[in-house]
Amino acid sequence: MSAIFDIDHIALLARLRLTHAEKDKLGRQMETILGYIDQLNQLDTADVEPTSHVIPIHNVFREDEETKPFPEKDYLSLAPAEKKHHYEVPQII
Amino acid sequence: MKYETVIGLEVHAQLKTKTKIFCSCSTEFGRQANENTCPICLGMPGVLPVLNKQAVEFAVRACLATHCEINPHNQFDRKNYFYPDLAKGYQTSQFALPIGKNGHVNIEVNGNKKRIRILRIHMEEDAGKLIHGENLGIPGKSYVDFNRTGTPLTEIVTEPDLRSPEEAREYLTQLKAILEYSEVSDCNMEEGSLRCDANVSLRPVGQEELGTRTELKNLNSFRFVQKAIEYEVDRQSRILDQGDRVIQETRLYDSDKGVTLPMRSKEEAHDYRYFPEPDLVPVAIDSEWVERARKNLPELPEQKRQRFVKEYEIPEYDAGVLTASRALANYYEDSLALFSQPKIVSNWVMGELLRELKNDDRGIENCPVSPTALTDLLKLIDKGSISGKMAKEVFEEMYRTGKPAEDIVKEKGLAQISDSSSIAKLVEDILEANPQQLQDYRSGKDKLFGYFVGQVMKASKGQANPALVNQLLKDKLKQN
Numbered sequence: 001m002s003a004i005f006d007i008d009h010i011a012l013l014a015r016l017r018l019t020h021a022e023k024d025k026l027g028r029q030m031e032t033i034l035g036y037i038d039q040l041n042q043l044d045t046a047d048v049e050p051t052s053h054v055i056p057i058h059n060v061f062r063e064d065e066e067t068k069p070f071p072e073k074d075y076l077s078l079a080p081a082e083k084k085h086h087y088e089v090p091q092i093i
Numbered sequence: 094m095k096y097e098t099v100i101g102l103e104v105h106a107q108l109k110t111k112t113k114i115f116c117s118c119s120t121e122f123g124r125q126a127n128e129n130t131c132p133i134c135l136g137m138p139g140v141l142p143v144l145n146k147q148a149v150e151f152a153v154r155a156c157l158a159t160h161c162e163i164n165p166h167n168q169f170d171r172k173n174y175f176y177p178d179l180a181k182g183y184q185t186s187q188f189a190l191p192i193g194k195n196g197h198v199n200i201e202v203n204g205n206k207k208r209i210r211i212l213r214i215h216m217e218e219d220a221g222k223l224i225h226g227e228n229l230g231i232p233g234k235s236y237v238d239f240n241r242t243g244t245p246l247t248e249i250v251t252e253p254d255l256r257s258p259e260e261a262r263e264y265l266t267q268l269k270a271i272l273e274y275s276e277v278s279d280c281n282m283e284e285g286s287l288r289c290d291a292n293v294s295l296r297p298v299g300q301e302e303l304g305t306r307t308e309l310k311n312l313n314s315f316r317f318v319q320k321a322i323e324y325e326v327d328r329q330s331r332i333l334d335q336g337d338r339v340i341q342e343t344r345l346y347d348s349d350k351g352v353t354l355p356m357r358s359k360e361e362a363h364d365y366r367y368f369p370e371p372d373l374v375p376v377a378i379d380s381e382w383v384e385r386a387r388k389n390l391p392e393l394p395e396q397k398r399q400r401f402v403k404e405y406e407i408p409e410y411d412a413g414v415l416t417a418s419r420a421l422a423n424y425y426e427d428s429l430a431l432f433s434q435p436k437i438v439s440n441w442v443m444g445e446l447l448r449e450l451k452n453d454d455r456g457i458e459n460c461p462v463s464p465t466a467l468t469d470l471l472k473l474i475d476k477g478s479i480s481g482k483m484a485k486e487v488f489e490e491m492y493r494t495g496k497p498a499e500d501i502v503k504e505k506g507l508a509q510i511s512d513s514s515s516i517a518k519l520v521e522d523i524l525e526a527n528p529q530q531l532q533d534y535r536s537g538k539d540k541l542f543g544y545f546v547g548q549v550m551k552a553s554k555g556q557a558n559p560a561l562v563n564q565l566l567k568d569k570l571k572q573n
Contacts, residue, residue, distance in 0.1 A: 009364070013173075014175065052369035053371065053373075054371075059374070059376055060144065060373075060374050061143065061149070062117065062146065063146065063147075064110050064112050064145050064146065065111070065112065065117060066112050066118070066119045068118070068119075069131055069132070070131070072125075072128050072130055075127070075130060075132075076127060083229065083234075083236060084126070084230070084236075085125055085126040085128075085238075086126050086229060087127070087177075088234050088237075089234065089236070089237060090233070091225060091232070091234055092176065092177060092235050093225055093235070
């Protein structure tokens with residue numbers, strides 16, 4: 001098991017059921033990815049302002065006006081299951 | 094052992110926009126399930142959310158109304174969790190750079206004034222509504238309505254400054270009034286537009302360090318907030334008295350049983366892996382924007398309270414009661430516009446009116462007696478047409494039937510007798526009928542004056558104008 005993360009915990013958060021072989025493979029891949037982050041961390045960014053967006057623009061707004069692109073049944077019909085206008089999912093409590 | 098209660102509150106208030114925060118779906122309550130949805134709030138791949146400007150305006154106003162500093166540089170973050178109440182797999186919220194911080198709300202409990210600090214205010218989207226199993230369909234399934242998903246909210250978080258369940262309730266009452274006055278939120282708890290979570294811990298009196306806290310959820314009314322905290326304080330002090338430790342956990346309040354119960358840990362995932370939302374650009378709020386918003390800020394409860402005391406010269410207590418809600422303050426001022434005797438109107442609104450409404454569990458918004466109807470009644474007293482005592486009877490009838498005061502007075506024959514000749518006649522009759530008492534009065538038994546007044550009032554079935562009875566009786570007794 002990796003020293004910097006717990007693959008079982010990550011899998012739980014992502015709601016993924018992984019086999020031993022998958023855990024092993026994905027764990028090693030994540031080690032590599034996190035290793036890359038370590039590499040980035042070596043850079044001195046003390047004087048660099050944090051970037052939250054890559055394009056230098058701000059204040060893109062829409063007005064508070066209602067529009068309705070499609071009727072709701074169009075979306076409901078895309079769902080694996082529905083009932084009485086609700087999306088049906090596996091019980092979560 | 095003696096413990097000090099430490100409470101912090103997190104309030105979610107729905108902003109009063111017509112549409113959702115990142116898409117143009119309606120926020121109207123009570124529509125058919127999933128009617129208010131579109132590809133954006135359903136989290137379809139490839140869609141692009143765009144921020145509703147009005148939501149930001151309202152959030153700025155909420156910050157100003159609670160004396161918060163406004164962050165000039167805002168951004169949104171993704172709060173990641175897998176739960177079917179959000180189709181995207183994350184909630185768009187603010188984490189690192191919330192819109193407001195370091196504010197406060199003033200409260201007063203049992204005469205003690207206190208400032209409750211606000212740690213932060215941030216904007217976020219609401220999640221959808223879940224219905225479980227047989228409540229809608231079949232066991233083993235849950236059902237999702239995404240109408241509420243994407244509704245704009247502000248989350249208002251206090252410092253752990255509250256020290257009792259009463260203080261928590263009072264803070265909520267004040268905050269609700271502030272949000273209503275500033276027209277930021279409807280604050281309708283039944284429709285979920287105001288929701289509250291409470292963090293509660295105990296520490297031995299005198300100890301600086303905070304104890305282990307529990308987070309209480311599902312507090313659907315101010316009364317439940319108070320009750321749930323009371324229960325939790327009791328529960329935690331019993332644990333500590335036994336020498337055990339409180340477990341940090343989220344607990345749900347069961348209002349039917351009046352207890353808090355631990356949420357199953359499966360429902361929690363405190364590992365949200367926040368990161369900046371790349372689909373939304375930053376929001377810059379410059380001082381010009383803030384000043385414009387400040388100028389447009391409606392009168393707040395505290396200002397209104399002070400104005401009432403100054404302008405109408407009513408006691409501070411009255412002003413506090415009358416400004417508790419904006420609707421009540423409006424009712425009062427609407428009444429004053431029709432009958433300009435501030436203290437009399439205040440007495441009637443705080444006394445008869447609020448008592449009837451409370452008995453009825455009704456808000457002032459649904460009051461069956463309008464300001465016009467109330468002041469018509471007060472004018473009748475003012476003219477001397479009915480006595481204050483009768484007016485109370487008339488008011489009850491007005492409240493029950495919605496009839497105008499004048500009609501009720503006529504129907505019941507309650508009109509006060511203010512015509513001197515009929516009262517003079519009654520006075521003469523009474524004195525004639527009580528020669529013994531009259532003689533005793535003359536020989537120095539002054540107290541009998543009250544007896545004569547009583548007799549006259551009785552003879553008039555309580556309808557004689559008491560001031561006039563007094564006057565005429567005095568005159569008559571002097572004459573003879």
